[in-house]
Amino acid sequence: MTFIQEKGRGLLLCAMIAVPSWLLGKSFPIIGGPVIAILTGMIITLFIKDKTPYSKGITFTSKKILQWAVILLGFGMNLGAVLSTGAQSLPIIITTISTSLLISYVLCRLLHMPSKISTLVGVGSSICGGSAVAATAPVIDADDEEVAQAISVIFFFNVLAALIFPVLGSAIGFDTASGEAFGIFAGTAVNDTSSVTACASTWDSMYNLGAETLDKAVTVKLTRTLAIIPITLVLSLMQARKETSGSGFSFKKSFPFFIIWFIAASIITTVAGAFGVPSSVFKPLKELSKFFIILAMSAIGLNTNIVKLVKTGGKPLFMGFCCWTGITCVSLLMQHVMGLW
Secondary structure: OHHHHHHHHHHHHHHHHHHHHHHHHHHHOOHHHHHHHHHHHHHHHHOOOOOOHHHEEEEHHHHHHHHHHHHHHHHHHHHHHHHHHHHHHHHHHHHHHHHHHHHHHHHHHHHOOHHHHHHHHHHHHHOOOOHHHHHHHHHHOOOOHHHHHHHHHHHHHHHHHHHHHHHHHHHHHHOOOEEEEEEEEHHOOOHHHHHHHHHHHHHHHHHHOHHHHHHHHHHHHHHHHHHHHHHHHHHHOOOOHHOOOOOOOOHHHHHOHHHHHHHHOOOHHHHHHHOOOOOHHHHHHHHHHHHHHHHHHHHHHOOOOOOHHHOOOHHHHHHHHHHHHHHHHHHHHHHOOOOOO
């Protein structure tokens, strides 16, 4: 049986959800294409009586294409530019990530939550929302419902952050003549790139700062994204040791090789930038990465039971709130300690 015969129907169904979700996401960035796709998939799957003809294509999309999306994400990472301008925020990034992971670990124990959903919420909250979930899910072998749960939680607090943080920034006295302090805050305390963009752009509009806040926030956010590399490597080692307990350690099982390709893509972008190649050359690959994530989220939505998701959503939502609150407080505290605010 050919690839098209085996997986074509499922891929086509996912694409039929992904394309309009991608377009709608551009019109409503505060929500974003991935969330629209996952919700649409969850609704459509309620009306499909027999998913057997689509199952292999849906599984391929939710697993393999998700990994390809992460690889292509690397073409948006000029390591030299990110590190040179993001170094100022590095202590804040490290402490916020550590805070979120610690909170998720403690609550996982206290609330007796499944470890995989706890990991996804903790990593997604601390690093870069949907992209971090996309990178982590294959490593820890999370199922589609766990991915959907994590994405839903992160989306909820993304929207809150985009709406609340500009008002909060004004209330607590961020410098309104410059976008630097609020840009660092948005870049370290908001989860997903789309919401970071929305939040920073609002601050720029409020105080006529052009794109100063947005540029700072996006640079800080890209620096956070680099944390995908060590986090996924550590998690893969932990997962492999768990799976091979008593049967010997397997390097092949422990190493997420798609992360190597993500690093390679980042290096290619960095070297090309050093030789004067404009970043716009890689823009189509960055857009393709975003579309692949939306495509994968369509498949994950199709594999998710929305009724079960709602019934089991209380604890992950509470964990997401604690992670979000912890990250916000630590980001503000670190900026104050470092004299940035």
